[in-house]
Every structure is written in C-alpha cells, then in structure tokens.
Amino acid sequence: GAVVSQHPSWVICKSGTSVKIECRSLDFQATTMFWYRQFPKQSLMLMATSNEGSKATYEQGVEKDKFLINHASLTLSTLTVTSAHPEDSSFYICSAVPSGRIIRNEQFFGPGTRLTVL
C-alpha cells in the first residue's frame, strides 16, 4: 500500500515551453501533497505544499507564477513548470500524506520526474 506515481518519469523540452508533471496517490487519499526538487548529489528541497481544494503554499524563493500547482482531487496534484529554462533542469519529486496521518507527516514519495530543458 501507499503507492505514489508520477508521470512522466522523464521529459526533455525546449527552453520557453511549459511542462506538466502529475503526481497520483494510487491506493490512498491524500489531502496534502508536497513537491520537491533535487539537484545531483544534493538532498531534497521543498518547493511547495499542495492542499486539495485550496491554493498551494510556496517556500521562500520559489516563484509561484513559474511553478503552478493544482491539487484538484484527493489523489492528484500537478506541477506545471512554465516558460522553462535550462536552470530548471532537475529531478522533481512529489510526496503524499495519507489523509488522517498529517500530524505524523508520514510522506510517501513518488519515483520522481527528471526534467531536462534544452
């Protein structure tokens, strides 16, 4: 149980285009999902907290107009990287917390999406 999927697993796009990444909790409902970015050999950096039915909360330094987050249902959150640039190339990972376990902050991670912007 507690499986989280991401799609796509990798994507290559041209500079200036937008890319959408999906995060799905497959066997549980998640009121809260998180989006992280991970550069090579570095730890996870929290970008934003996605709450079903409300606006996402962004970490300091993360541009909300560039990284659009939508959490339209209890099993799906999407991250759209708008007007992507080469410096946005990174490994994007989502996590989901089963509804009712938010106090424990027990996050289950997706497999990640590798974005390369040319």
Place this chain on the structure above:
Amino acid sequence: QKEVEQDPGPLSVPEGAIVSLNCTYSNSAFQYFMWYRQYSRKGPELLMYTYSSGNKEDGRFTAQVDKSSKYISLFIRDSQPSDSATYLCAMSARSNDMRFGAGTRLTVKP
C-alpha cells in the same frame, strides 16, 4: 548552522558489516524522525519512522533517537550489496515542515 546535519560520505563497507548512519539536528521541537532510502534516479522510500526518543527495530534495520543529544542513528546489520543507496534522515515538529539531511551515500561491496 543547518537544521539537520548529515555526513554525505561516501561510505564504503564490505558485505556483512554493520553500518551506522547518523544525523544531528538543532531544532528541539522535532519529534517525528524518519529514515529514507533512495536509489539512484528514484524517489525516496520510507524505511523507518520513529516518534520521540527510543529505539525501533525492523528486520536488519534499527533506528535510534536521542532527543537529549539531538542525535539520531540508523543501524544496518549484515549489510548487503542491495543496501547500496543514499540514506536520508528526515524530521519534523508537526505537519508540513519536514526537514531532510543531505543524505549519506552507502556502498556495500560484495
């Protein structure tokens, strides 16, 4: 000073060795402590979850939390080549504030 400090390694041990991985932290409000394993180009996988101080054992893995010293450990007994991965410690005081260590790269040589 970072909230969570973790030696990035790399750490290389022979098969069968006992591995000790550690993290220190500065925020005394942290009360939920986790260890994740991350294989290359994959998402982190939750290994151990501990609330407050104490020990927790699961198979070959033992997690220890010493809140008085702000120090947590993960021990791996009878290490296997398949244990080769990056191990991330993580901790939080409440919801929505998880902080990760830098991760320790472990290699278990056959």
